[in-house]
Amino acid sequence: MASGTELTHAAPTAGEYIAHHLTFLNNSGEMQANLIDFGLYNVDTLFYSIVLGLLTVFLLHRAAAKATSGVPGRFQAAVEILVEMVADQAKGMIHSEESRRFVAPLALTVFVWIFFMNAMDLLPVDLLPRIWEGVYAAAGHDPHHAYMRVVPTADINATMGMSIAVLLLCLYYNVKIKGAGGWFHELISAPFGNHILLAPFNFAMNVIEFLAKTVSHGMRLFGNMFAGELIFMLIALMGGAWTGMNAPSILLAAGHFVAGLSWAIFHILVITLQAFIFMMLTLVYIGQAHDGH
C-alpha cells in the first residue's frame, strides 16, 4: 500500500496506473481482449496461488509430520487449533463420517490457502509489480507491459475455479449419497412437489440453484478481494501524487499513511473472514448434497 515512487518517471495518469495494476500477466503478454478466451491463462495468478498453495501444504505437512500426542509446541498447537476448528465445523454440517474424511481436509486446505492468497493484499501494492517491472525491463522488454497482480483471489478465474470444483464435488456427493436415480428424482420433485406437471419447474429451479450457489460462492470472494485491492491502489494514488515538499503533497502523503494503515488493519479482518466464509460455504454446499429435500 505504500509506494509513492511509482509515477515519477513514466508519470502515467491515475487511470493508467489503476488500469496497469488491474491487468493480469497472461501467456500472451498483452491485455486480454475478449471477455472469455480459453486460449489464455494468467501466469501471475497461477504462480502466486501455486506458490502459496505449496507454502500451505508445506506448513501443514510440517506440523503433521511432527505431530505427537505429547505436549505440543506453539506451531503444532496453532495448526491443531485450526484443525479442531475445521473438524468441528465439518461435523456440524456433514453427517457422514466417510465424507468428512475427505471434506474436512478440503475445508482446511481451502481456509489456509485462501487466507494466504488474501493476505497478499497486505503487501504494498507496488512492491512486487515494481520488482517485476525491473526484471522485465532488464530482460529487454517494454516495462509498460510488465503486468503483475499479486492477489490470486482478486482474479475471478481463481475463485470461480475453486467454486466450480466445489460444485463438482456437490454433484459427486449427490450421486454418491442418493444414487443417480434418487438424485434425478429429487431434481424433478423438489422444491415444488412431486407431480409430472411440476417436474420441469422443479428441474429448472434446481439448475438455477446450483448455478447461483456456485457463482455467488466464487464471486463473493473475488468481489471482496478485488475491492480491497482496488482501495489499496486508490490509497496508493495519494502518495503517488507527491510533487515535492509542498503542503498538498505532505497532506496527501499523511492521508495515504492514515488511510493505508486503517484499511490494512480492517483488511486483516476481511481476509480472515472471507477465507472463513468460503470454507463454511464449501461445507454447507457439500453438506446440502448429503441431505435429501
Place this chain on the structure above:
Amino acid sequence: MNLNATLIIQLVVFLSFVWFTKNFVWPPIVKALDERAKKVADGLAAADKAKADLANAEKRSMEELRSARESAAELRAGAEKQAGKLVEDARAEANRIIAAAREAATTEAGAAAQKAKDALRDQVAALAVAGAERILRREINAQTHADLLSNLKQELS
C-alpha cells in the same frame, strides 16, 4: 474480470492440494489429537481414581484406628475386671486360709490341752498309784503320811 483457462488450471491445482492435505496432513494431525485426548482423559480418570483411593484409605485408617482404640479400651476394662477378680479371689483365698489355719490351730491347741490333761491325768494316776504303793508298803504314820501327802501335794501343784 475476464475468464480464461486460469479457471480450469486453478480447479486442478485446488483439487491437487486438497488431495495432498487429505492424505498427508489431516490423518497424522487428527491421530495425534485423538491420542492426546485419550491420554488426557486417561490421566484425569487416573487422578480421580487416585483421589477416591486416598479417601478410601483415609476412611479405612480412621476405622482401624477407632476399632483399635475400642478394642484397647475393651481390653483394659477386661484386664481391670480380671485384676479385680484376682484380688477378690486372693482375698477370699487368704481369708479361707486364715480361717482354716485358725481352726487348725484351735483344734491343735485343744488337742494339745487334752493331751496335756490326759498326760497329767495319767501322771496323777501313776503318782497316786505310786503313793498308794508306798503307803501300803510301810506302816503309815501321821508323820510319814504328812510327808507323803506334802510330797504328793507338791507334785500335783
